Amino acid sequence: MTLIPFALVRRTARLLAPLRYLVSHGWLRESSVDAVLALLHPAWRLNRVFACVRARRWVAQDMLALTLMPNGNWRGAEPGQHIQAYVEVAGVRLSRSYSLTALNADGSVEIAIKRHFGGRLSNRLLDYLAVGEVLEIGEAFGELHWPADADSVLLLAAGSGLTPLLGLLRSALQKGFSAPVELLHYVRDSGQHAFAQELQALQQQYRNLTVRSMLSSQLGRFSPGHVQDVARSHALTCGPFGFVSAVRDWWESVAKTPLQFESFSPPSSTHAVSHSPLLLRFARAQQEVLGNSASSLLLQAEAAGLRPAHGCRQGICASCTCLLVSGAVRDQRSGAVLSEPGQPIRLCVSVPMGDVVVDI
Numbered sequence: 001m002t003l004i005p006f007a008l009v010r011r012t013a014r015l016l017a018p019l020r021y022l023v024s025h026g027w028l029r030e031s032s033v034d035a036v037l038a039l040l041h042p043a044w045r046l047n048r049v050f051a052c053v054r055a056r057r058w059v060a061q062d063m064l065a066l067t068l069m070p071n072g073n074w075r076g077a078e079p080g081q082h083i084q085a086y087v088e089v090a091g092v093r094l095s096r097s098y099s100l101t102a103l104n105a106d107g108s109v110e111i112a113i114k115r116h117f118g119g120r121l122s123n124r125l126l127d128y129l130a131v132g133e134v135l136e137i138g139e140a141f142g143e144l145h146w147p148a149d150a151d152s153v154l155l156l157a158a159g160s161g162l163t164p165l166l167g168l169l170r171s172a173l174q175k176g177f178s179a180p181v182e183l184l185h186y187v188r189d190s191g192q193h194a195f196a197q198e199l200q201a202l203q204q205q206y207r208n209l210t211v212r213s214m215l216s217s218q219l220g221r222f223s224p225g226h227v228q229d230v231a232r233s234h235a236l237t238c239g240p241f242g243f244v245s246a247v248r249d250w251w252e253s254v255a256k257t258p259l260q261f262e263s264f265s266p267p268s269s270t271h272a273v274s275h276s277p278l279l280l281r282f283a284r285a286q287q288e289v290l291g292n293s294a295s296s297l298l299l300q301a302e303a304a305g306l307r308p309a310h311g312c313r314q315g316i317c318a319s320c321t322c323l324l325v326s327g328a329v330r331d332q333r334s335g336a337v338l339s340e341p342g343q344p345i346r347l348c349v350s351v352p353m354g355d356v357v358v359d360i
């Protein structure tokens with residue numbers, strides 16, 4: 001039961017400024033204020049963003065679209081971005097990032113959640129989060145953007161990599177983008193073709209859009225031969241790391257414009273891995289451990305008992321960014337070697353190339 005309507009919660013965020021002032025000067029504790037606000041409405045908080053679930057609908061056999069209306073603390077989002085969702089399960093706070101598939105005119109947003117075997121957070125949202133309940137989310141992040149001046153656009157998605165591209169596509173078409181757009185969506189079987197009906201409807205409504213459903217069980221993995229018109233001026237791709245890497249290699253060999261890409265699975269190292277132990281020093285924690293050049297600094301810091309801030313664990317949200325004090329790391333996404341002292345690095349996609357000191 002709620003004591004005040006959610007519409008009021010959305011409108012009152014600015015009115016809480018005096019309370020924020022008191023909290024920032026140490027006269028009140030944010031957790032105490034939040035506890036009182038939450039009694040009045042479960043989505044009301046001083047600074048944190050909570051959202052009410054407005055709708056649930058299955059968009060594939062294994063994918064659910066959730067419509068969320070955030071409280072008044074939400075700063076908004078751009079198409080193609082992602083948000084972090086937070087849920088406490090058995091006393092443990094879990095988080096996972098989801099792409100925004102739609103930004104609606106009424107201020108609500110849509111995310112799509114894919115079922116993962118053993119996925120504690122996703123499966124909880126799929127099976128237990130009901131319409132009317134609330135969910136904590138983070139501010140939007142991500143750098144994919146629609147190339148509004150492109151002569152033509154190619155979108156290559158695999159699995160749930162469709163979701164940020166769909167958010168961009170919907171928004172661009174609504175805004176009147178009229179150059180040719182070709183979308184190829186790879187899935188293992190036809191039941192995984194998420195948003196198939198919406199995409200068909202978009203294709204009928206917008207003559208410049210071509211949607212092609214690609215069954216990898218029949219066609220195999222991405223191959224340049226699948227693309228009908230390789231003269232597309234801009235391309236965006238999203239999917240597992242192997243898929244994105246294959247698209248990147250092909251695009252770099254045929255195109256002059258940069259490819260926008262995001263991968264939602266951790267990069268696998270294609271570089272030689274040294275098995276000699278390395279020395280990792282976490283400066284602020286004043287801790288030194290033996291490490292390796294096979295796994296990310298985030299994983300190695302966590303294995304050492306540290307809890308560095310992080311979000312997506314995919315190199316997208318930047319919440320694990322810290323400073324490299326000395327040594328060299330390889331960015332697993334691009335292969336670039338970073339060795340400038342004081343340089344920001346993302347722990348979740350940086351592997352050490354020797355002894356390294358980082359500022360965590």
Ligand code: FES
Binds near residue numbers: 311312313315316347
């Ligand atoms: S956790 Fe998101 S960039 Fe590292």
